[in-house]
Amino acid sequence: MKNENSIRIFLIDNHALFRKGLKAILADYPNFDIIGDSSNYLQAESILQENPVDMILIDTDFYTIKNNEFSENFLNKNLTKKIVALTFAKSKLEFLNAIKSGIHGYILKDEEIEYLIVCIEKIHSGRFIVSESMVDKLVELLIQKSEFPINFLISDRELEVLNLIQNGYSNSQIGKHLFLSENTIKTHIKHIYKKMSVSNRREAIEKGILWGILK
């Protein structure tokens, strides 16, 4: 029997077997009221507009910024009070993107169900919970954020290039977009890497977000 204090939960995950299984597990807990589940944002949004919840458990590709905007949307439109990432993603960038989008917890799918249950209850009561194996990454990100970017004098053009990199453009696509040659783009990227002390696109995006120059 569900009571009026039950935590109202909605699941978003495009892996139907995992989602339906988790839904069946959580539904057995009297403290949880599983309002629904969906494989995608748009469907979830239309359901949640009719029936807002306390918490969304979401597995997403946090690598793409578009998904973060969806997460922010859910919160801004008061469709949920909390959003918790429940994911296999362990990279710093995905973790960072998820945190930036305003999530209230980052739980790995590898965890035991009992741990997940405890996390849901703690997050509902106002705590921010991160899976233990992600804590090191959180610390690394905090250290990186505190680095003062002495050589960081990035030009408007370089920022434009960095933005396009974040949106998944290749060098030739950036060139076409900005009406510049691919070689010029490569030179811009080289300068960006040097100024940001990074060695690849992923690191550049990470630092860009950390330093607040990328969304």
Place this chain on the structure above:
Amino acid sequence: MDQEKTFVLIASANSIFRNGILKILSKRNDFQNLFIEQASDIKEVLKKYSKNKPRVLIIDYDDKNIKKKLFMNSFFQDQHNAQLLLVSLEQSGNVVFYDRQVLSTDEAHLWLQIPWNENKSFLNSE
């Protein structure tokens, strides 16, 4: 009795996935006729597979603890009717389903002569 039950093996290192599948199966009408076991690594999978000859196997094949090649070798060397559902937790695309039917050579000969679209009823007539 256990001998009359359908043996189901769920293999994945992921506890939420294993227990979720178990919950889904528990809602089946024939749940009482199922004997369900779980395995979280290849050692356990091979042990339970060779001992119990499961009729249904649900395998998280991208799971590093499961070692898909080792399992598949064992599966192909073995000969008993089995349904195998290959799921990848890392990818949300399609799952792969194999329904292995073991035939005598006489049955195989008959099977070759029956139109393909009627084979299903032939295989299920056992």
